[in-house]
Amino acid sequence: MRNFLYFSLTALVLSATACSKDQDKPATQFDIKQDTYTLPGSQLFPEGIAYNPGKGIFYVGSTTNGDVVQVNVETGAASTFAAGSAQNRLDCRGMKTDSRNRLWIAGGAENKIHVLNPDGTLLKTWDTKALFNSGFINDCALDANYVYFTDSRVQKVYRAAVGADTPGEVEEWLTFTNTQLPYGAGFNANGIALTADGRYLLIVISNTGKVFRIDRSSKAIAEITLDQPVTAGDGLWLTDNKLFVSRNTTGQIFPVQLDNAFTQGTVGAGFGTNLQFNTTIARADKYFLVVNSQLNLRPSGTMPPPAAPTLPFTVSRVTIP
DSSP states (O other): OOOOOOOOTTOOOOOOOSSOTTTSOOOTTSOOOOSEEEOOOTTOOEEEEEEETTTTEEEEEETTTOOEEEEETTTOOEEEEEOTGGGTOOOOOOEEEOTTSOEEEEOBTTOEEEEEOTTSOEEEEEEHHHHHOOSOEEEEEEOSSEEEEEESSSSEEEEEEOSSSSOOOOEEEEEOOTTTSOOOSSOOEEEEEEOTTSOEEEEEETTTTEEEEEETTTOOEEEEEESSOOTTEEEEEEETTEEEEEEGGGTEEEEEEEOTTSSEEEEOOOBOSSOSSEEEEEEETTEEEEEEOOGGGSOBTTBOOSSOOOSSOEEEEEEOO
16 A cells, blocks of 8 residues: 655645555644543443544544544544444444545444444444354455455455445455365454555454455455464554554564565564554554554453453554654
8 A cells, every 4th residue: 555645735636545545644734743542431442443634533443332432643632423322333343434434343243334424423234143144343444445344253254335425235245265264263364454456355364373365356365475473463554565463462563574466474573562452553644553452351251351451541653663
């Protein structure tokens, strides 16, 4: 993906890529000077993040009550953008904004996909469990035409059209087998990214640390050979041939230099400090905005968490090396 470039004076020229406007467009009109952004709520346990550079706002979603919080990148002011209770939503995972400023949300274990209007009102919800017997809708990636969703439990990828004023229906775009892309215990397909030319989808498998390439035209699946696995891979960000992998249990982000064919990759040194079970990431100019989810401390069923989360919940600004 290539950054959108701004030219002042009499014209504004956009250098378009296959990615959506919320991805690599620099935020040079905003001063992203805060090291840490404070989020409201003692039980937020955020996971997904999406940045809207045209507004200078990023969105973060809660995995406990489905709330979506909006945060101003200049001032750090945070407020509720969309209450989960008012929209029948309990969980927010990966998120992206499309070219019409609509917010797409992966619904996690609730097995729903939501899309919100630019004002935060609910446009539509799909029950992917009822439609496709999904398992865990984890993350999403989009370009000008489609948004794609990973399923961490069931070997499927879902898709919806985003190019029109009215978004298309979610479809079961791809199913695959263990021979094509192995699944095991725990979380499997997680973060997802699109190459700049729009040809491939890249998906990280959290429990094995493998990365796979899916040809969007033929739907052929191939493993990208890495010199070391990126286990606990969560959110992804792709800029040109460099894939950034947010690895939650390591507390760092790892760059992976890929070849031009996206068949091989070399994992570099991790970066980022004081991250707390970092999940998804969004790029804002020369920084990543990184969600400190603390999901390892989130209550689950009858099992008590090992410790209380460190409050307040935060998003960190991390300089991209």
